Amino acid sequence: MSSPAAARGREVRQRLLAAAAELIPERGWTAVSTRVLAERAGVTPSVVHYHFPSVSAVLNEAALDVMRRVLDELDAVLDGAASAAEVIDAVLASAQEVAGSDPTLLLVVESYLAASRDDGLREQIGTLVTEFRGRLARRLGEHGVAAPADTAAVLAATLDGVFLHRGLGSGPDLTAVASVLHRLVRPQHVREHTA
Amino acid sequence: MSSPAAARGREVRQRLLAAAAELIPERGWTAVSTRVLAERAGVTPSVVHYHFPSVSAVLNEAALDVMRRVLDELDAVLDGAASAAEVIDAVLASAQEVAGSDPTLLLVVESYLAASRDDGLREQIGTLVTEFRGRLARRLGEHGVAAPADTAAVLAATLDGVFLHRGLGSGPDLTAVASVLHRLVRPQHVREHTA
DNA sequence: AAGCGTCCTGTACGACTGCCCTAACCGTAG
DNA sequence: CTACGGTTAGGGCAGTCGTACAGGACGCTT
Secondary structure (H helix, E strand, O other): OOOHHHHHHHHHHHHHHHHHHHHHHHHOHHHOOHHHHHHHHOOOHHHHHHHOOOHHHHHHHHHHHHHHHHHHHHHHHHHOOOOHHHHHHHHHHHHHOOOOOOHHHHHHHHHHHHHOOOHHHHHHHHHHHHHHHHHHHHHHHHOOOOOHHHHHHHHHHHHHHHHHHHHOOOOOOHHHHHHHHHHHHOOOOOOOOOO | OOOHHHHHHHHHHHHHHHHHHHHHHHHOHHHOOHHHHHHHHOOOHHHHHHHOOOHHHHHHHHHHHHHHHHHHHHHHHHHOOOOHHHHHHHHHHHHHOOOOOOHHHHHHHHHHHHHOOOHHHHHHHHHHHHHHHHHHHHHHHHOOOOOHHHHHHHHHHHHHHHHHHHHOOOOOOHHHHHHHHHHHHOOOOOOOOOO
């Protein structure tokens, strides 16, 4: 079916993607070069251009892989929640494990910025995020939250923002964030004020 | 007091900072080079190293200048709010003017990431953000919002997150965000659920 | 006119960049 | 044995990188 050389090749390809996922947060998206990428993966620079058409192709694929993985894990966690409050707690609990200088977090933000300079990447990331927001909204709706789509959008945005602030080492305590966010999913009564 | 040459020099220095503020979002923090910086400012590359010790010094100073300006403007807007709900509306109204691909927004995010690789920059940005959060919390407290510090932290984080998502072109509609966030500052009653 | 402070130019250096091309490798098939 | 597909090594090209350093240009003071 496939030669042992081909199998080794695929493994090298994976190592290159893993190296890219490490280097993007370490050095910044635009500072990942063919040479450092190859060195980290333990191959010579020319191998990079054998497996990929360009360096940015490696970066794009690596970033999308990581983001897909993160969102999938988050989805799995959310499946266990029995109420809207638990959804928030679950999201923030999984966020708790993420340190402010977490490479994954930095990689996601780097990807956001790279997307602002790469139409193709922007479209792919946009799809990923929109789909996740849809799944989150569906869950919130099932738990009786008002305006689930908008609430999910705010929730997702807040999550990213909290991550961003934690990256600065000045992020808020997540248990405090949780209690504040619970106000978002509390059953709605009569509005006390008018817009 | 100061020679005309010195005045010209200060003007060139400002042009370099302005050029940096343009180029950081355009090309990415690590991709701003001495040459493009000089070209954008209309000077020769060596002038950069006359006014600044290094390129990254230009970038740091330019980024902090912009962030200070943005937060000052936001503070001014917030001064006009007469209630917590108006604070939120004011914040989001000023956010409305910011497009998803707004250079200022991208500059801020780029700075966040650069801060993760530069201790000095991280400390300076952290101070800026913490101070703003403090002012926001004071305002919310004056308007009777519960847990003003935590709420301010969430609010500030949400704001950044919304910006981030808008950069992807998939950001939520801000009027929807506003109505959701109003739940945060609604007078608190008995909690309907226990954690 | 000479000296001075300030700002700017031109040039140079070694290191690094993305990408390409040719040659060699290695296991398998004939 | 030869031939072959798939992978890798090494070298090279044309360009950019950050920074340094010597000298020129300007205006103000003496």
